[in-house]
Amino acid sequence: SRADTIRELNSLPMIPWALFDLEKYNAGRKEKIISVQTGRGCPYSCTFCSHKIDKAEFFRVFSPTYILDNIEATVKKHRINTVNLYEPFFVSKGTRVDEFCQGLIDRKLDISWIASARANNFWRLPRSTLKQMKRSGCHYLTFGFESGSQRILERINKRIRVEDILKCVQICHEYDIVPEACFIV
Secondary structure, three states, X not given: OHHHHHHOHHHOOOOOHHHOOHHHHOOOOOOOEEEEEOEEOOOOOOOOOHHHOOOOOOOEEXXXXXXHHHHHHHHHHOOOOEEEEEOOOOEOOHHHHHHHHHHHHHOOOOOEEEEEEOHHHHOOOOHHHHHHHHXXXXXXXXXXXXXXXXXXXXXXXXXXXXXXXXXXXXXXXXXXXXXXXXXXX
């Protein structure tokens, strides 16, 4: 069925990069960037989030190999130096991130990469994964911290603690990764 095909994201066709005028898109920019969707949906149920709109939504991800296959030729052909990995929290499970990082290194893709991370998962990553992330080009992570108030975090069902936020910022500082902190105002 169609739902099963969409559930298995790796069965989707590769991005048709030739349809995009990447030179024009990045004209005049020092940073030549592309954005790539690496997953869909979210297993969390924060009360404010757009992922809750579709109750049938389920969380699924592209494999590291699929992501790398999708970007490799375009990165080399267009001298792309930054890849934005678009997903609610790409940096969440060490093995997937480790495979992606090692793939960048093995394929000699000398890029910087940007991704999102979830506070309660990020600080639990093994130090080896954090080192591998930095070595492979991670320089910027986006976090949906939403609030510095534990009471508000609980009210919006964020399922993180203020302590998680502080640990994430400290780890980013240790590894020279810029943390982008998103808050609801």
